[in-house]
Amino acid sequence: MKKMTKCVFTFAFMLTVATGCQTNDEEEATANEPATEQEENNDSNMETNEQDDVIEIEFWHAMGGGLGDTLEALISDYNASQSDYHITPEYQGSYEELLTQFRTVGGTDTAPGLIQMFEVGTKYMIESDYIIPVQEWINRDNYNITQLEENILSYYMVDDQLYSMPFNSSTPALFYNKEMFEEVGLDPENPPSTFSEVAEAAELLTNDDTYGFSMLGHGWFFEQLISTQGADYVDEENGREGDANEALFGGEEGLRAFEWLANMNDSEVFNYYGRDWDDLRAAFQTENVAMYMDSSAGTKEMVDNASFEVGVAYMPHADEVERHGVVIGGASVWMGSGISDEQQEAAWDFMKWFNEPEVQAEWHVNTGYFSTNPDAYEEAIVHEEHEKYPQLTVPIAQLQDTIPSSATQGALITVFPESREQVVTSLEALYQGTSPEEALKQAVEGTNRAIDVAKRASE
Known part of the structure; x- marks a missing residue:
């Protein structure tokens, strides 16, 4: 298990002065002159502020092996897609080990901003006070959750509130x-x-x-x-x-x-x-x-x-x-409590991105899990995969043929x-x-x- 780190990282950088060959004595003399204290402070503050603008979020997950490789590759894609946020994945072992670890830090400064949790941990997470229901950000952002698979969403809906975002789902x-x-x-x-x-x-x-x-x-x-x-x-x-x-x-x-x-x-x-x-x-x-x-x-x-x-x-x-x-199995992703509004926004931005059709197409093809966004099944890479593995379409049809009810929504008990x-x-x-x-x-x-x-x- 990797050593726990804080959800938000602050990077401090030491300035390095590189000297090289100069074309004349004046340039060489200028390059070799010691910088004033004010100049050093200005340069240091400028570089540090550029790094401070990037909001870091730690993401605890239970995806090992090839699944973990796929997850880390997608997170790298997200980090490269924008310059405001940086998600750091941290593998915590099995679902049970992850839950045990989260219980020890939930609500503290060392708790992660994003947490993957298996479906049978839903009741505990809701009652723990260690999470922020994603419904708060759905409402703030006017996010249209109807674009997502109804029979996956339903498990994580309680009293018409969505508490976490579906992540890896199977039946x-x-x-x-x-x-x-x-x-x-x-x-x-x-x-x-x-x-x-x-x-x-x-x-x-x-x-x-x-x-x-x-x-x-x-x-x-x-x-x-x-x-x-x-x-x-x-x-x-x-x-x-x-x-x-x-x-x-x-x-x-x-x-x-x-x-x-x-x-x-x-x-x-x-x-x-x-x-x-x-x-x-x-x-x-x-x-x-x-x-x-x-x-x-x-x-x-x-x-x-x-x-x-x-x-x-x-x-x-x-x-x-x-x-x-x-009833779907697998896990969802939760937003940890105790993080700033800016960090919540970063966590929410990643959640939204992960459920985009193009991203979900990659996730489905490389892991076998359902796409949380049905539009992903129309992507070219998914059509190619389903032609090669027509067996993959059967569980999708079974999920979409499921009759919504409390029985198929799944039980909630701690x-x-x-x-x-x-x-x-x-x-x-x-x-x-x-x-x-x-x-x-x-x-x-x-x-x-x-x-x-x-x-x-x-x-």
Whole structure:
């Protein structure tokens, strides 16, 4: 982790006098004469003032590897595009590490002016008093947010106020091996869309070397199986009309999901590869599993790394209901509190720039994340990318087909990480033989305990 620095930097420069060959004695004598104290002060003040005019903003983020390289390249483009502001990116590790680090400095002089935060940290950020809602600058600037993707914006909207700017957004999708589909007589251009269709396809695809289906041990995917049925995860309109008091995912919607997974597990057409994304992706690439759910942001990498043709489809939904859609994952960018009005303006200027179609086109092509501005999909580089990787268009269509509601808007609770842990632990118990009813009950009770503990701690 890099050493923390202040959000605003002041640069002091020492004057350097360079002497060279002169064409005559008079010029040489003049060059070698010591400058007066007043002249030195005037020169120093002029150079320092030029630097002081550039407003520095530190941007804490969790983009490592190639994602970090893409982010830093775009920030360099922004810095070069104008001379008033300078954004300094600072990698802080994982989302969890970034949140922990921000909690220690939020509201202090060492806090950054821009902070990337994963979506389940939204409730904490709103209540922390460590941020400035971007709605304040939207209003001041008369910024038209309708130009941005509605089903991405909605997650970060609370009481009709936008608290942070969408940044890197993705949704889950169903990935499948098209060649295996053809081998067992399934139509690779007509992938399964319901729970029962996935189960039937998994049975056909399972053999001595391959399991038909798998799902990562991550609560995000279970949340999608709830939202696609149009059900809220917690009460109080998914925590958006007030602080949530209890989990609602223990109803018939959650039971359908648990029973679906349990039945496939009992039939041995499902295999659990654990909580590590790379383990499940490796199983798909080596054809040990024929279908699985993954983040849309991984589409391009999977297509490149697989030795077979990869298909991408919408998330499956329960047979008893119409598809409602998905909740976005990823992160947004927040404006830190405690910075001057000029620094706020600098942070806001970068936020606006990052959401321009040309910038978002570069972001989408190089990362696989959605464009926050749909106009980016009309850019030439995006058309070229989509021709090469038509799979990228499927999650975009799924996002835009999502029906806006509290269910697809996503839940807001401060204990989301704890709830996800409860869900995964319960799913693992399910795969070991615990009944769907009992496993689901454990997840609900664990989530409710976490909500109660958080409520008592805040009183």
